[in-house]
Amino acid sequence: MEFLVAAVVLVGxxxxxxxxxxxGVVARLKEHTALLARSGHGAAAVLGVGEMVPEFTTTTVRGETLTTGSLGEETLVGFFSPSCDPCKELVPExxxxxxxxGDRQGRPVAVVVGKDEGAxxxxxxxxxxxxxxxxxxxxPVSGAFGVSAFPSLVLVAPEGGGVAVRELEPKLLTPQGS
Incomplete structure (x- = not known):
């Protein structure tokens, strides 16, 4: 009987x-999740909704100048990396x-990160x-948006004299019936 009591106490x-x-592990995981979000890694991959996009100036592949101010009404901005498999899957969509x-929202902006043949x-x-x-x-563009994860999609629109993030990861439109 003593053996049984000792076993129950030990299991307890x-x-x-x-x-x-x-x-303790759950508490540490919460701390690390918060640290990752603040550092720009993990879930917080871009500016938040309502945040203003900092000024940037860059040149497109066609030699045109692109600035924060040239982003029109409801502009979709996509960030892609050629070494990212989810990016390869998202490009056709x-x-x-x-x-x-395109006619309703204006020409979207695609930012390809990398300078190799895949880019x-x-x-x-x-x-x-x-x-x-x-x-x-x-x-200039990925730095202004704070991008650290690929693919990332952001819908921006003019607001208060600048450009603000309107929506993160917007659902892409596809033709009816597909």
Whole structure:
């Protein structure tokens, strides 16, 4: 009988230690999630909704100047990396959206991050329907938007003399019946 009581006490003590350790791990995970969000990694990959886009100036692949002020009404801005598999999957949907919504919302902007051969292929595909910028990771546009994860989509619009983020990861439009 004493053996049985000792076993039950031991199992109870191990269970209490397990619960305490689990609570500690959950608390640390919450801390790390908050740190990642503040550092620009993880879930907070771009400016937040309502935030103003800082001023930037860059040159498109066609040699045109693109600035914060040249972003029109309801401009979709997409950030892509040729080394990112989800980006490769999203590009066709982005192209369809640009063709369908282009007349209503204006020409979207596609930012391709990277300077290799893959970036040139992405830029060529996207330049048919979008204003395309090819730059390094902290280039003028991706730096202004605070992009650290790919793909990232942002809908921006003029607001109060500047340009503000209206929506993060907007649902892309596709033609009816597809």
């Amino acid at each position: 003590a191990i269970s209490v230690v397990n619960i305490l350790l689990t609570v 982005f192209l369809v959206h640009a063709q369908v919504a 040139a292929e992405f830029a060529a595909r996207l330049s048919e329907v979008a204003t395309v910028v090819v730059e390094d990771l902290r280039g």
